[in-house]
Amino acid sequence: MSDASSYNRSRILPDANELVDNILKGDRVALGRAITLIESKRKEHQDIAERVIDACIPHSGNSLRIGITGTPGVGKSTFIEAMGSLLTKDGKKVAVLAIDPSSQISKGSILGDKTRMEQLSRDPLAFIRPSPAGESLGGVARKTRETIILCEAAGYEHVFIETVGVGQSEITVHSMVDLFLLLLIPGAGDELQGIKRGIVEMADIVAVNKSDGERLELAKKSKRAYINALHLFPPKESDWTPKVELCSATDKTGIEEIWTAVGDFQSHVIENGWLQENRKRQAKFWFMETIKDSLFSSFFQNPAIQATFHTMEEQVLESQISPFKAAHDLLKKFLPEG
C-alpha cells in the first residue's frame, strides 16, 4: 500500500471533503486512498475514513453486489476477469473486492497477486482491491462493507466480492451481497459434498466452470446432478429458483448466459421487493453484530475483568462455581450499577 506508507511518512493527513468530492466524481486514486484510510490502524486515519463514509452513504446502494465463491483451483479469478471484461466492454464500471481469512495466516491475499487479473486490472472501468492482510474475519467484513459503500458512491454498478470456499467467510460474504454465485468444476455430482451444504444452499447461481473440451460431456451430467441437488433445498426467501449454468472462463464461453441469469435475478428481486428488504436485514444484522462484538471486546479490555477473568474461568472449568454465577459476578465488576 504505497498510499498508506506515504501518509505515514509525510504525516500530512488527507482532507475528507476533498476525498469525498473526488470519489463522487469517480476518481480511482481518491477511492483507493479512502480505502487505505479505512484499512489503517491509525486513529487520525480512521476519523477521516469515518467522515468520508458518512458523506458517501447517501450516494451508495446503487450497485448489484455479487458474492463469488468456490474452492481454490476452480478458476475464480479467471472467471471474474472474463465476466468483468464483458461488463466493461459494455461501458459498465466494475469493482472487485476480496474477503480472505487465509491472509491472516499467510499474510498474503487472494487478490494480492494482481497479475491473476491482468487484463481487468489495466481496464480503466475496473477497480480491483485485495483483501487487507492480517485482519480478523470480522475486521475484514467491516472494511469490505465500508469499501462497498465507497465503490458505489464512486459509481461502480457491479461490485464483486470474491471469497475462498472455506466456510465462515462465505456466510460473512452472504450477509453483505445481493446475489451469491458458486463456482464449481465438472464432476460426477460428488463435488457438492466437498462444498458444505450450507454454502450450496446459499447459491443463487451455480456456474460449472472449465466446461470445455473433453470435460463438456461430464459438465452436462454435472449440471443435471446439481439441478437435482438444488431441488432438495427449501424455496429461497427471495422466491428465486437457483440456476445452474455451464461456462469456460478461459474459452470465454457461457459467460454471457451467466450474466443474463444475473440480470434475471436482479429484475426478479427488485420487482418483488426482496432486494431492498434483504439489504435492510443485512444492515440490521451488521448493526447488531457490531454492538455484540464491541460489548464483548470492551468487556475483555476492562482492567477489573482482566484481573479476575482467568481465576474465574479456572473455577468454572473445575466445577467450583456455576458458569452462570461466575458470569454474573464478572458482569457486576464491569457494570457496577447494572
Add this chain to the structure above:
Amino acid sequence: MSDASSYNRSRILPDANELVDNILKGDRVALGRAITLIESKRKEHQDIAERVIDACIPHSGNSLRIGITGTPGVGKSTFIEAMGSLLTKDGKKVAVLAIDPSSQISKGSILGDKTRMEQLSRDPLAFIRPSPAGESLGGVARKTRETIILCEAAGYEHVFIETVGVGQSEITVHSMVDLFLLLLIPGAGDELQGIKRGIVEMADIVAVNKSDGERLELAKKSKRAYINALHLFPPKESDWTPKVELCSATDKTGIEEIWTAVGDFQSHVIENGWLQENRKRQAKFWFMETIKDSLFSSFFQNPAIQATFHTMEEQVLESQISPFKAAHDLLKKFLPEG
C-alpha cells in the same frame, strides 16, 4: 407449582442450608422446592437458589447426562418411561427434565401432562420435572443446567433431558449433555430429511422406535439406511461411532440393547477422557454465552440506549448512517469511558 405459590402466600423463605442438607440426603421434596426457587422470578428466591447451587456444585457431576430428542409422535415419553423403569428396577435413580421452547407459546409443557409417564412418575427412584413454562430458551437452558446440578447432588445417576425436535433447542440440549439420543420411527430412510442434518449429526445413538408388528421389516431397512447415512458424517470428536438400534417402547423390546449401547458409550468416553473434556468445554461455553447475553441485555436496559436505539436503528435501515458507526455511537453512550 404448589411449592412456589405457598412460598408466595406465606412469605416464609426456606432455609438454604436446610435445603442443601436434605438434597444431599436425596430428599425429593427438598429437591423439588429448590428447583422451584431456581424457577422463581423473585429476587429473594433467586438468592437462596444461588446459595443452594453453590453448595451443591462440589457434589455434582456424577451422573450420565442423556439428551433425548425426536419429532412429536415418535414416542419420547413412552421410551423414557420404558428406559427409566428398566433402570429403577435395577435400583438406579433416574431424573427426567425437559427443555421445551414451545411452552413459550402454549404455556404448556412437554412433560406437563404427567400421566404420560404414569408408571415412572409414581416410582420412588424417579424424579420427573416439567420444563418451566413461559421462558425463553436461554432462560430454560440456565435453569435446566442448574437443575442438573441439584439432581446430581441428590444422587441421581442418570439425568434424561427431553426436547422436541425443532432445531435450536436440540443444540441447547446438546451443549449440556454427555450423550445425545435421537428417536426415529421406521421409514424408508426419508425420515432423515425431516430431521435437520445437524441434529442427526449430533446423535450418538439413533433408536428406531415402534419397530414392532408389521413395521419390523421396514424398521430393519431403516436401520441400514440410517447406518449408511451416519457413515457420511465426519468422525466425532469423542471418537465414538454412532449406533443405530431398533426398539419398541410399548412392547418394551430393544430397550436393554439401547441401554447396553449407552453403557458402551459411557465407558468409551470416560476411558478416552472425552467426557471430562467435553464437560469443561460446555462449562466454558455457558460461561461465555452468559457473559454475552448479560452484556447484551444490560445494554438494552440502559436508559440512554433505550432513548436513542430506535432512531438510530431507523437511520441504519434507511442507509443514513453506517451500521458500524451507529453501533459505535451507541456504545459510547453505554460505556462513556470505553
